[in-house]
Amino acid sequence: MENTSSLSFSRRSFLKTSTLAGGGMLIGFNLFNSCSPEAKVPVDLADLNYNDFNAFIKIADNGAVTIFSPNPEIGQGVKTAMPMIIAEELDVAWENVLVAQGVLDTKNYTRQVAGGSQSIRQGWDALRQTGATARQMLVNAAAAKWGVDPSECTTEEGVIKNANGETLGYGEVVKEAALLEVPENVTLKEPGDFKIIGGDITNVDIDKIVTGKPLYGMDFKREGMVYASVLRPPAFGNKLVDFDDSAVKAIPGIIDVVRFDNKIAVLAGSTWEAMRGKKALKAKWEEETKAESTEDHDRILTGLLDGNKFETMRADGNVKKAFREADQVLERTYESPFLPHNCMEPMNFFAHVTTNKIELIGPIQTPAGTANRVARKLGRNIEEVTLEMTRMGGGFGRRLYGDFVLEAAEISHLAKKPVKVVYSREDDMSAGIYRPAIKYRISAAIKDGEITGYHLKEAAINSNMYGLIPNFFPAGAISNYQVDVAKYDSNITIGAWRAPYTNFLAFSEQSFFDELADVLKKDRVQLRLDLLQNVKGTTDDRIQYSPERMEGVIKLAAEKSGWGKQSDGVYQGFSAYYCHNTHVSEVADVVIERGRPVVKKITCAVDCGIVINKLGAINQIQGGAIDGVGHAMFSNFSFKDGVPSANNFQNYRLIRMMETPKVEVHFIENELSPTGLGEPALPPAGAAVANAIFAATGQRVVKQPFIENMDLKTVKKEVIG
């Protein structure tokens, strides 16, 4: 029923060891090998330079362990959590582990991506096997030295012990271990024996972060590197006709002005000079395609919802009949604006393109795909491209798109210099790729006090909900169920934004169920639990969520939030959602202060299976929930004649400290394989808040951001003491 990882691993191609010239052992692990059968570790490791490999455990003679973390780190914590899994099965003390970021290595990894909250879920088995296999080889080497059977040996924190009480450190047997056959079957630890997994491990980069050491793409420097500030079209649909750079070239420090694609880059010896230079450019633009406005989109999307040009994503039973025979129909339309990602670290990338090499360094969520795009764009072989990921000042989906990497590569190619492209905040917010504006219309047919039909229609800019989303709740719970989608092709660029589609779909559906509970005169929590009963034991293998696990988080959130028992003046809203393989339920506590709704607290119940790193996991859930509250409450982004309404934080509102609720996090304890946490806490938050606002004010907010779409004049000016 629930979609589980189907990856399996071939021992032979998955793992290979070698001694290092300088002592120690390298263990290559080929993550997700089954996805890429052609991937294999080179045969003659001894002939290869260490730098040819990055996906390795490295054990030094003194027992120190280096673990390379393969996936990009955008703040989701995988640079800490992925090595924790290896270290657990390797059975070493975490204090002796040094973590390093792996570079792009398509031979040894097949999913070096930060996206979809999948790093931990899809890495779990491979990372465990890697650590356990290395441990077994170390044990085998020690056993051979002692002349005992390996089964008589145990390990603890990097030390092997035999039945006689003799001990050897990993570093003392690493040379011998590296020459042994790779074992076929290794025993993995029982979850009850975990010492590192499930603990509270501090972010591996914490010392560098708190002392301000270079870590991010913005911090990267190279001798001879120049900075590029890029002028892009002022409005979507505009085309560059001509430009005058005479004023730019008069400014000291300007090195070059390069026209490429539909853009102009100003190159200088420092960031500020490049940014100043760009401001002095005079460019002439013309409308190539129509400049669009939000009012056009509103009309067009509403027209799509009213029309009949839909693609059906899922249809169960007979929805038409259910509505025809209904006693009552509830219908609501929910609306959301575009949203920019606004990573705190603006887009930037380093590129050095020479005749035989393309070197790319910086923050990117999709290193492999981006390296390929650069090679294609410049007509070069992928073998010439190297890519290193820096730690990223946020991702949120924006850095899945390598547009800024292509810019850096093209400018370096044209200027024949090592170049770093740096976006200003204005560039970052107006250069494109947004969460698309979407409208959902949801209808429910009610007969004899039951929900007999459910029909959801989506109208979106450029792209519709994809993949398995139509199989999320309430699919399977209502016998006549249909999801239809329609889109409008716009010249405004859109893309994945933290929890794509579900970030707004969850708000719409979970708000709708709140209202449905009122119509049916049922308790809001009970309605959801009743619906889940219909899904239990289903044979429909398209259904993505688990009714049992959803029930678990719903009950836990209700219990921990004191649902139904809140004190005077505190109004609660309930929400539960499954996405990215994780079930989350949230309760918002809202009060009215100075005539406005204020979110005081969010109680989260989460089922992500085994929690790898509690300390990091709580941070992800708190951040995701607050992010969800903030964007639902405050953030707005529209267009007038192709120009974004906001280009910096003076006219784009992000949630800040004084608006932030306290977020309490509770995990369901089980021993199921872990799932991701970067996204799933965000989608339920908006509806929890909207439902609490309804409880507090009687207003159903169906349009984001709430604060701009509520009637604040009628909200009682109540102050809770």
Add this chain to the structure above:
Amino acid sequence: MPTYNLKVNGESHTVDVAEDTPILWVLRDHLNLVGTKFGCGIGQCGACTIHLDGDATRGCLLQVSQVGDQSITTIEGLSEDGSHPVQQAWKEIDVPQCGYCQAGQMMTASSFLSKNPSPTNEEIRQAMHGNICRCASYNRIEKAVATAADKLS
């Protein structure tokens, strides 16, 4: 271009830059002190917060020509080894997600605590309101400032 003598983290530096250059970019591009971060360039996000004679100041709005003989402290100078109580608290609470805004958060917090060593939670929230954390590690920032206050008292 004019020359400016700057006192940064107790050391003297001479830079040759245009007079309107924000101190943020002087620190980052010319003095290789990249701990001070660029976020918005208009004083709205606080990622570039430094201390000017001990006061939290936006590095993106302060032009090099305005500094004079005032001393600048950056995250690198708060303490070299991360031993300042604010840095210690940030580590203890494990505040960062992406971590990019945290230098600015810590500089705001340390300046605030030097003036108000025993703040209430409400005062902490007000003091930190000007610094955006896009990952929304706000609960931990609030807790870390309170923890740092305990360490200082």
